[in-house]
Amino acid sequence: MATLKGRVLGCDGLAVPTSECLCGFLKEGVVVVISTKSSSGESTNEARTSVKSGGRSLQWEPSALGAVFNFGNVKMGDVVEVVVINKNKGPNVVVGSATIPVAAVPFAEAEFTLSLGYSRRLSSLWRSASNGSVTVKLAVEAHHNWL
DSSP states (O other): OEEEEEEEEEEESOOOOTTTOTTSSOOSOEEEEEEEEOTTSOEEEEEEOOOBOSSSOEEOOTTSTTTEEEEEEEOTTOEEEEEEEEGGGOTTOEEEEEEEEGGGSOSSOEEEEEEOOEEEEOSSSOEEEEOOEEEEEEEEEEOTTOO
């Protein structure tokens, strides 16, 4: 077992299809959900940031609710899942998500900028566009019998 420590720094380039928002960009109601999942897919820990508004590039203060997290009982085979949710469109409208294996997280705190994937956008032409990115700081604190 180990402890996963981290903090959500911010999101950049967030966008939604123009059919969902007149301006074409996600302006309000962004929540980042960080969770760990076991190799069987079961969610073992979860934290949510506070709702953030203000445009395509959002930054959370270190003292912001949920921006800092500390998960115990993390195993080497688990994965960290980061999901960005648009709260204004409903409780589970996902803008994008990213996963990283716990085994890839170093013991010293490191900054990860994770892509939220690509999707097809409705505009004058169908085209692929980025859903943006999320930046987090992560570190694993191993217990004496973890390795």
